[in-house]
Amino acid sequence: MRQKAVVLLSGGLDSATVLAWAVKRNFAVYALSFDYGQRHRVELTAAAELAAAFQVQKHVTLTLDLRQFGGSALTDQIPVPKDRNLNESPAGAQSIPVTYVPARNTVFLSCALAWAEGLNCFHICIGVNAVDYSGYPDCRPEFIAAFEQTANLATKAGVQNLGKFSIHTPLISLTKVEIIRLGLSLGVDYSKTVSCYDPVPGAGACGHCDACQLRLAAFNSLGIADPTRYARNPAGNSTLAEP
Amino acid sequence: MRQKAVVLLSGGLDSATVLAWAVKRNFAVYALSFDYGQRHRVELTAAAELAAAFQVQKHVTLTLDLRQFGGSALTDQIPVPKDRNLNESPAGAQSIPVTYVPARNTVFLSCALAWAEGLNCFHICIGVNAVDYSGYPDCRPEFIAAFEQTANLATKAGVQNLGKFSIHTPLISLTKVEIIRLGLSLGVDYSKTVSCYDPVPGAGACGHCDACQLRLAAFNSLGIADPTRYARNPAGNSTLAEP
Numbered sequence: 001m002r003q004k005a006v007v008l009l010s011g012g013l014d015s016a017t018v019l020a021w022a023v024k025r026n027f028a029v030y031a032l033s034f035d036y037g038q039r040h041r042v043e044l045t046a047a048a049e050l051a052a053a054f055q056v057q058k059h060v061t062l063t064l065d066l067r068q069f070g071g072s073a074l075t076d077q078i079p080v081p082k083d084r085n086l087n088e089s090p091a092g093a094q095s096i097p098v099t100y101v102p103a104r105n106t107v108f109l110s111c112a113l114a115w116a117e118g119l120n121c122f123h124i125c126i127g128v129n130a131v132d133y134s135g136y137p138d139c140r141p142e143f144i145a146a147f148e149q150t151a152n153l154a155t156k157a158g159v160q161n162l163g164k165f166s167i168h169t170p171l172i173s174l175t176k177v178e179i180i181r182l183g184l185s186l187g188v189d190y191s192k193t194v195s196c197y198d199p200v201p202g203a204g205a206c207g208h209c210d211a212c213q214l215r216l217a218a219f220n221s222l223g224i225a226d227p228t229r230y231a232r233n234p235a236g237n238s239t240l241a242e243p
Numbered sequence: 244m245r246q247k248a249v250v251l252l253s254g255g256l257d258s259a260t261v262l263a264w265a266v267k268r269n270f271a272v273y274a275l276s277f278d279y280g281q282r283h284r285v286e287l288t289a290a291a292e293l294a295a296a297f298q299v300q301k302h303v304t305l306t307l308d309l310r311q312f313g314g315s316a317l318t319d320q321i322p323v324p325k326d327r328n329l330n331e332s333p334a335g336a337q338s339i340p341v342t343y344v345p346a347r348n349t350v351f352l353s354c355a356l357a358w359a360e361g362l363n364c365f366h367i368c369i370g371v372n373a374v375d376y377s378g379y380p381d382c383r384p385e386f387i388a389a390f391e392q393t394a395n396l397a398t399k400a401g402v403q404n405l406g407k408f409s410i411h412t413p414l415i416s417l418t419k420v421e422i423i424r425l426g427l428s429l430g431v432d433y434s435k436t437v438s439c440y441d442p443v444p445g446a447g448a449c450g451h452c453d454a455c456q457l458r459l460a461a462f463n464s465l466g467i468a469d470p471t472r473y474a475r476n477p478a479g480n481s482t483l484a485e486p
Contacts, residue, residue, distance in 0.1 A: 059257045064307050069358040102360035103353060106397045110346060110353040113311040117345035137402040146396045154349045159380040241396040
């Protein structure tokens, strides 16, 4: 019997690549998305399309209104930064941007764990990335290792030694360019993915937030036009992606 | 300025006691409850009453439908066990009951962490208990320690050394009798609490599930009538609590 895996699927470039990776690894995939009050809710449509395209066993979208807690540009009234020079403000402890959502990956992984345990599944896959990442603490390998240990202590499955939970992070040491290369080799249709933190309703990605900039620069390096629909001319360093 | 604490408040006996403990410790309390599809949703009314009685700063009830995952008698169609002999089936790794909700405390603590970080708060209080507990893996000290470590790696606050998260478990080594004694000394009105896993709608606690039995036995030992309203005669070993 195929092993099961819960894949956290936001609908962005990274999680789409992880989904393709899990399918390639022959996991029976259970995809989990969150409607957490994010301003870029359009990513949920992308997640549903990706889940269908990769024929997952089941796709669940959990509603969890993190807006009740506040504190992030992704869920609050705080403006999303645009056209930051990402080369001059290196990711790291001192430069965590306002798009950071407090403890988001901890919450997402916990819910994935809850589903996994009910499914008798010991594999959880998440598209965190420690290279091109935006300085989020919950994308670092030491966080993932700590969560994995917690998962094995938290659960009936862990206590009864029915299996050991593994948190898979296939992108953690890849650059954005390497991620896209991997995804293309696995058949990911990146036109289906949405990375933008602040999309223009009905028109597409903004082209200027950190997520758009990172993505555009990577496609640019590869000499490939980013198939995402942009609402207006994206950031200047990505001429190939301009319409 | 008073330190803040997020208190996980189910509305049961244990979390009510923790709430009183946190207030006594002079924390500015932010109470967090979950509407997770539990069959004993009446506990949410109890939580609101307790939050008001202890004049918390804010009480948030997050909706998170764990029924989508299934796998527990508390959220699924699985019957809640009644009149189990809890003395003959000691709690432990081999006897985790069907009322266990997969990874519930991990999910709850993660959400508490998300709120705490947004509040610039480093204290999280949870009423887990390793003595009279029902054999749940996520009530053990080793789980709590692992989660605390994860919390400090997961967060901007942790990375930037703004503070260190502490998970407070004031009940972890107390018996149910000791918990009630503590709560009474702190002014908890236990008539406001609901522990039952399977209450009779409109009528009260069942008196026969594990949670009712543990509670009744403890009040019995103390020679105090349990002020909870029971739908029918509770379990036989608790004559004092009978109407």
